[in-house]
Amino acid sequence: MQGLTKHLTVLDWSIIAIYFVFVFGLALYHSRRANKGMDDYFVSGRKASWWLLGTSMVATTFAADTPLAVSGMVVRNGIAWNWYWWGLAMATLMGVFFFSRLWRRSGVLTDNELIELRYEGGSAAFLRAFRGIYFAIIYNCIVIGWVNLAMVKILGLTLDFDKNQALWICMSFALVYTLMSGLTGVMATDVMQFAIAMFGAIYLAVVAVIDIGGLGAIHDGLITTYGANKAAEISSLFPAYSSQYSVGMFWPVMIFIFFQWWTASNSDSGGYLAQRMLSAKDEKHSFLGMLWFNIAHYCLRPWPWIMVGLCAAILFPYIPDAAGVYPDPELGYVKVMLKYLPVGMLGLVLASFFAAYMSTIDTHLNWGASYMVNDIYKRFIKKEASDRHYIVASWVATVLIAVCGAGVTMMMDSIADAWYVVSAIYGGLAIIYILRWFWWRINAWSEIGAMTAALSMTYVVRGIFKVPYPLALIYIVPVALTVAFAATFLTKPVSKEKLTAFYRKVRPGGPGWRLISKDIPGADKDPGPAQSVFAYVVSIAAVYCALFGIGKLLLGPASRGLILIGIAIVLGGVLWKYISSQNWQGYGSK
Numbered sequence: 001m002q003g004l005t006k007h008l009t010v011l012d013w014s015i016i017a018i019y020f021v022f023v024f025g026l027a028l029y030h031s032r033r034a035n036k037g038m039d040d041y042f043v044s045g046r047k048a049s050w051w052l053l054g055t056s057m058v059a060t061t062f063a064a065d066t067p068l069a070v071s072g073m074v075v076r077n078g079i080a081w082n083w084y085w086w087g088l089a090m091a092t093l094m095g096v097f098f099f100s101r102l103w104r105r106s107g108v109l110t111d112n113e114l115i116e117l118r119y120e121g122g123s124a125a126f127l128r129a130f131r132g133i134y135f136a137i138i139y140n141c142i143v144i145g146w147v148n149l150a151m152v153k154i155l156g157l158t159l160d161f162d163k164n165q166a167l168w169i170c171m172s173f174a175l176v177y178t179l180m181s182g183l184t185g186v187m188a189t190d191v192m193q194f195a196i197a198m199f200g201a202i203y204l205a206v207v208a209v210i211d212i213g214g215l216g217a218i219h220d221g222l223i224t225t226y227g228a229n230k231a232a233e234i235s236s237l238f239p240a241y242s243s244q245y246s247v248g249m250f251w252p253v254m255i256f257i258f259f260q261w262w263t264a265s266n267s268d269s270g271g272y273l274a275q276r277m278l279s280a281k282d283e284k285h286s287f288l289g290m291l292w293f294n295i296a297h298y299c300l301r302p303w304p305w306i307m308v309g310l311c312a313a314i315l316f317p318y319i320p321d322a323a324g325v326y327p328d329p330e331l332g333y334v335k336v337m338l339k340y341l342p343v344g345m346l347g348l349v350l351a352s353f354f355a356a357y358m359s360t361i362d363t364h365l366n367w368g369a370s371y372m373v374n375d376i377y378k379r380f381i382k383k384e385a386s387d388r389h390y391i392v393a394s395w396v397a398t399v400l401i402a403v404c405g406a407g408v409t410m411m412m413d414s415i416a417d418a419w420y421v422v423s424a425i426y427g428g429l430a431i432i433y434i435l436r437w438f439w440w441r442i443n444a445w446s447e448i449g450a451m452t453a454a455l456s457m458t459y460v461v462r463g464i465f466k467v468p469y470p471l472a473l474i475y476i477v478p479v480a481l482t483v484a485f486a487a488t489f490l491t492k493p494v495s496k497e498k499l500t501a502f503y504r505k506v507r508p509g510g511p512g513w514r515l516i517s518k519d520i521p522g523a524d525k526d527p528g529p530a531q532s533v534f535a536y537v538v539s540i541a542a543v544y545c546a547l548f549g550i551g552k553l554l555l556g557p558a559s560r561g562l563i564l565i566g567i568a569i570v571l572g573g574v575l576w577k578y579i580s581s582q583n584w585q586g587y588g589s590k
Helices: 010-034 038-045 050-061 065-077 079-086 090-107 111-118 122-156 164-211 216-227 230-236 244-265 272-278 283-300 302-315 328-338 343-383 387-409 414-423 429-438 444-464 473-490 495-504 511-517 530-553 558-581
Strands: none
Touching: 010 079, 010 164, 010 216, 010 272, 010 343, 038 343, 050 164, 050 272, 050 283, 050 343, 065 079, 065 122, 065 328, 065 414, 079 244, 079 530, 090 111, 090 244, 090 272, 090 283, 090 429, 090 530, 111 122, 111 216, 111 272, 111 343, 111 495, 122 164, 122 328, 122 387, 122 414, 122 444, 164 216, 164 302, 164 328, 164 343, 164 387, 216 230, 216 302, 216 530, 230 272, 230 328, 230 414, 244 429, 272 283, 283 530, 283 558, 302 328, 302 530, 328 343, 343 387, 343 429, 414 444, 414 473, 429 444, 429 473, 444 473, 444 530, 473 558, 495 511
């Protein structure tokens, strides 16, 4: 598509410039606090309020890639393919009820530091270093790569930039901002960036739907373009086992709903989610922040992108050309944006993409640097140095990660495919991450076995045999778990002294710790995970009722949408009662 630079007026450029001036002004304001020490730079001095850390979480996951990938899923596979990430609500809600308080009690600087709090000896040290490199470099750079790729696609269509130009311009802005601000500045701008990004997404969806002819015209447009059967399947929230197209969708979606979330996900909400929880004032703010993240992430964000995706499917059909080549479905969102946005709004929505991009890249650079410095450099190379020395080291690590991420970007073509690679390398890890909190027998070798097996199997299954995702999980997960449990039982358990110290600090409770907790005074009163199961189940029902209720209000029947939203409100009342009944005088508020 020819570049559309001519459509950017002085007003558009002015809006974009105002955004950057404001963002870098905030970075400058927070730079003094960020440079005080490691706690301030990486966990905001542990003073973050629930609304700030929760909004920061959802802003981080709202990257420039997300609207493109989600709308692209709708164009290529229909709404139901969003179960790829909708199903993860069951994992991230576990983070609220089972892990948010435990993370805050741990008092670690990075989630990776938990390894030597929970395990011991050479295996724990090796795992900490291995996992630090694994996630700071391999995993992190893949994520940075797909977020960069989104901005490359956006700027390629809107400003006619080539891949190199777009990549280095975006990375330069994000890198300078991250070096200046630390986590405090990142979270502060996340709130503003999330608001801008949501406004831009909603505005675009409204304008596109109105031009199509309104909500009622969407289904008619899909029928005209694809035929009645496929139109129904594209707009369905669940695939039906009734046609060749649906059968091809049915089993992958079933894997998303019933298998992926508990076997191949960030099941204990580690990584940058844990970084936010560790920055909380206390356990209550950690809990409420994680809860707010789930509400905003699954209930507020998706539908503007999905509606734009449906409009893109009508306006720019996913139909092969004469050579049998399909158009890039991830460009549909940008094409709709360029088709409908007037002067001024084009600049604002482009600024919203920069906001979404900056929020995510800043987080991943800061989080990756925290691993490289706290878990590798400080732990193994330079154990005794001033905070200023480690801040400078974090700047070097940030630049290194940015360069590696840019290199990965150059090798990518599809955002969604990169998502699937990351999900695959989590295969089997999710169960081990849950068990390490609630079963004393898990040791460092359990994690090492699961990680190496998952990474190796991903290369074999996806790289060599080209098994599509999510079917690849059927092969990856059993092997990874077999290796993990074999490693667990073929190696020595963690010593009772180490396990006792961990239990005293974190107080996880539950029957999996009975062998250890029976000798700890007062441990019999620790609530454990069982007491939160009911609230967890209620939260799942509430989130999905709200998600699908909004969908039904938009796509019909509206009466069913109102019923679902009503149920969500009632279930929300039940959760509020649960929250009010909790004892928030926790163990980890220091």
